[in-house]
Structure formats: C-alpha cells, structure tokens
Amino acid sequence: MIIRIPDFDDISLARERIRPWIHRTPVLTSVTLDRMSGARLSFKCENLQKAGAFKVRGATNAVYSLDDAQASRGVATHSSGNHGLALSRAAGCRGIRATVVMPRGASRAKSRAVETYGGEIVTCEPTMAARQRTLAEVIERTGADVIHPYNDARVIAGQATCALELHEDAGPFDAVVAPIGGGGLISGTALTLAALAPGTRIYAAEPANADDAYRSLQGGQLVTADAPDTIADGLRASLGDMTWEIVRERVTDVLLASEEEIVDAMRLVWERMKIVIEPSSAVAIAVILARPELFRDQRVGVILTGGNVDLDDLPWS
Missing domain, CATH: 3.40.50.1100 (Rossmann fold)
Known part of the structure; x- marks a missing residue:
C-alpha cells in the first residue's frame, strides 16, 4: 500500500481551514527552567488550546x-x-x-x-x-x-500547524522536543520543520514505561505495545505505519523519561510557570532536564501538548 505523507501545501491548507476554530496559543519562557536546563526554552502552550490540547x-x-x-x-x-x-x-x-x-x-x-x-x-x-x-x-x-487519532494524513497536517506557529513566533531553533505516543504531533512537527528549518533537530519524548517508539527507532522496524502502564495516558498508543515512516526518516532520537521524572516535571511547571499541564506534556520537559549536556546553550522549542487533568486524582495528592 502506498502511504501518502502530507506535504507543506497540505499543512498550509490545514492552517487556513482550522483558523476560525482554534487558538493561536502563546509561547512562554521561564528563567527557572532555563537555568535548570542550561538551555533557552520556548514553550508552545497547547494546554491553553481549545478543548485543552493540540489534538x-x-x-x-x-x-x-x-x-x-x-x-x-x-x-x-x-x-x-x-x-x-x-x-x-x-x-x-x-x-x-x-x-x-x-x-x-x-x-x-x-x-x-x-x-x-x-x-x-x-x-x-x-x-x-x-x-x-x-x-x-x-x-x-x-x-x-x-478519523484515526494519528495515522491519518489529515490529522498529521492539522497537528503540523502547531510547529508552524512555534517557528513563526519564536524560531528558528537548534532543537524542538515534543511528546510521542501514536506519533501524529511529532510527525507533523518534523514535516513542518523539514520545510522551514531543516537544520533543526527533532527529539521525541516518550515514557520509559511505554517505549515502543524508542525500541522501533533503535531496532529499525516498527514495534507496538498493547496497554502500557504509564501516568502519561495520552502517550499509551503505538506508532502507525504512516507516523512510523516519518519518525524513522526525520526524528533525530527518542528520549525516555521515568514515571518519577514525569511527575516531577509536571509539578515543576505548575509551581514555577503557573500553568496547568497534564503528564503527557511533562514528558518533554522531563527528558530535557535529565539531559542538560544535550541541550546546553541551545535554543530549544518545547511543545506542551495539553492540560486536561483530573483534579481529583493528581499524582502528588
């Protein structure tokens, strides 16, 4: 079967199609997180998006x-x-x-x-x-x-508009980090930046308890996992054939975060940036803080994917 990957024309059309129905979310910074990471971080706040997430x-x-x-x-x-x-x-x-x-x-x-x-x-x-x-x-x-959650060219093109806005508002970057589950967001991010800033490295952030994308990239073939156990509920899905093709060709690396690192990063953002993010968003921050040598003195874009949290079941309560 021939897989049709969205191109930049598809992404541009998606931007115009969805413009009346979404927010152009802000890009925030944090002196505290810059100091902790040694990098200059720009956070694309999709936790402030309509319906609470980039989806x-x-x-x-x-x-x-x-x-x-x-x-x-x-x-x-x-x-x-x-x-x-x-x-x-x-x-x-x-x-x-x-x-x-x-x-x-x-x-x-x-x-x-x-x-x-x-x-x-x-x-x-x-x-x-x-x-x-x-x-x-x-x-x-x-x-x-x-409408598949991620293995759909229409969905990928829509998710790609997030990185398009991030690049326009705060780029270019040395690296961009975004969470990975089924891979729709990271695929769209990679396609956008391949067109606009091909020198930017793309890192996917994944829970260590749901590391099928990491194992896929390491082994060079698609690996799936059924019902992994992670607090990052939005990242429990496995890559599809379309998203795997894009990840394999365009993602620099997949970086893993432990459950403890995810919770610590989530709480840090709540406390220091005063914004609500869900565990899946925190995975991107967790992998940066765990690897300062990889991002030190670089301009790094970070996509905070969502803020839909059950306030009666917080991981530190």
Missing part, C-alpha cells in the same frame, strides 16, 4: 476536510481522551455526530469533556485490539467516517 488541530482539519455526504454520516474514532474530546468538539462545530471508543479507566475529566462536547462514548477493554474491534463495530453500525 483539536488535527481533528478539526479532518472534520472540515469531509464533503457534505461524508459528514452527514458522522465521524468516529478510538481515543484515551484528548483526540476523542477534540473530535467531539470539531463535530459539534460542524453539526454532525461523533462516536468515541474509549477504554475503561480513561480519565474521568476527558470522558466528561467528550460528553460535554456532544460525543457519544462507547467503552471497551483497555487494549489496542479491543479499541480497534469496537471501533469496527461502530463503523459497521453507523457508517461514520473514521
């Missing part, structure tokens, strides 16, 4: 790429949270139905947001096989268009 970019681009006949059948996906709530919001904006397959045990805050935005939740066991099987049943029942 709204890709979901909105996909929904508004549908023609009227496709849209009338609705959309469906599987998601541990942020993509599902983002798709529910985008579908609501267009006035169409959204069905989200979510694993049991998903974040209560994210489940509530899906329902608030009008999405219908169908629960399944917390494995990728169960997600895919349940989604197939939903599609057979509804005929909805599948």
Whole structure:
C-alpha cells in the first residue's frame, strides 16, 4: 500500500481551514527552567488550546476536510481522551455526530469533556485490539467516517500547524522536543520543520514505561505495545505505519523519561510557570532536564501538548 505523507501545501491548507476554530496559543519562557536546563526554552502552550490540547488541530482539519455526504454520516474514532474530546468538539462545530471508543479507566475529566462536547462514548477493554474491534463495530453500525487519532494524513497536517506557529513566533531553533505516543504531533512537527528549518533537530519524548517508539527507532522496524502502564495516558498508543515512516526518516532520537521524572516535571511547571499541564506534556520537559549536556546553550522549542487533568486524582495528592 502506498502511504501518502502530507506535504507543506497540505499543512498550509490545514492552517487556513482550522483558523476560525482554534487558538493561536502563546509561547512562554521561564528563567527557572532555563537555568535548570542550561538551555533557552520556548514553550508552545497547547494546554491553553481549545478543548485543552493540540489534538483539536488535527481533528478539526479532518472534520472540515469531509464533503457534505461524508459528514452527514458522522465521524468516529478510538481515543484515551484528548483526540476523542477534540473530535467531539470539531463535530459539534460542524453539526454532525461523533462516536468515541474509549477504554475503561480513561480519565474521568476527558470522558466528561467528550460528553460535554456532544460525543457519544462507547467503552471497551483497555487494549489496542479491543479499541480497534469496537471501533469496527461502530463503523459497521453507523457508517461514520473514521478519523484515526494519528495515522491519518489529515490529522498529521492539522497537528503540523502547531510547529508552524512555534517557528513563526519564536524560531528558528537548534532543537524542538515534543511528546510521542501514536506519533501524529511529532510527525507533523518534523514535516513542518523539514520545510522551514531543516537544520533543526527533532527529539521525541516518550515514557520509559511505554517505549515502543524508542525500541522501533533503535531496532529499525516498527514495534507496538498493547496497554502500557504509564501516568502519561495520552502517550499509551503505538506508532502507525504512516507516523512510523516519518519518525524513522526525520526524528533525530527518542528520549525516555521515568514515571518519577514525569511527575516531577509536571509539578515543576505548575509551581514555577503557573500553568496547568497534564503528564503527557511533562514528558518533554522531563527528558530535557535529565539531559542538560544535550541541550546546553541551545535554543530549544518545547511543545506542551495539553492540560486536561483530573483534579481529583493528581499524582502528588
């Protein structure tokens, strides 16, 4: 099967398509984190994005790429949270139905947001096989268009607009660091910067407890993991064939963070930057603080991917 990777024209079209429906999020800095890392960090704050995460970019681009006949059948996906709530919001904006397959045990805050935005939740066991099987049943029942959380050119092009804004507002950078789960954001980031700043190194930040992307890059072939156990719930997915192709060709390295490092980085940002980020966002900061020699005296862009946190279940409470 031929995989069509989005190009910069697709990214530019996505930017115009989603502009009315998203925030151009701010880029913040922190003297404290600069001192701790030895680098000059610029934080792209997608935790302040509509629906609380960068996922709204890709979901909105996909929904508004549908023609009227496709849209009338609705959309469906599987998601541990942020993509599902983002798709529910985008579908609501267009006035169409959204069905989200979510694993049991998903974040209560994210489940509530899906329902608030009008999405219908169908629960399944917390494995990728169960997600895919349940989604197939939903599609057979509804005929909805599948908007995959990351292995979809429309979604990748939408996520790529995040790095486009970051580069325009604060670039160019020596390196950019973003979390990796299924790989939609890091793929879009890599494609954008390959066009605009090809000398920028791209680092993917991954929980050590969900290290399938790290093992894939080290071994040179796609490795998947089913239901890894990490506090970074947004990063439990494995790469798809499309995102793996981009990661393999364009990502400099995958850097790992322990669960303790993730929680410490999350708390540090809450305390020092006074903004709410979720554990998945904190992985990018954790890997930088753990490797000061890799980033010292460099300009580094960091994508804070989301801020959808269950306040009744904080990791330090």
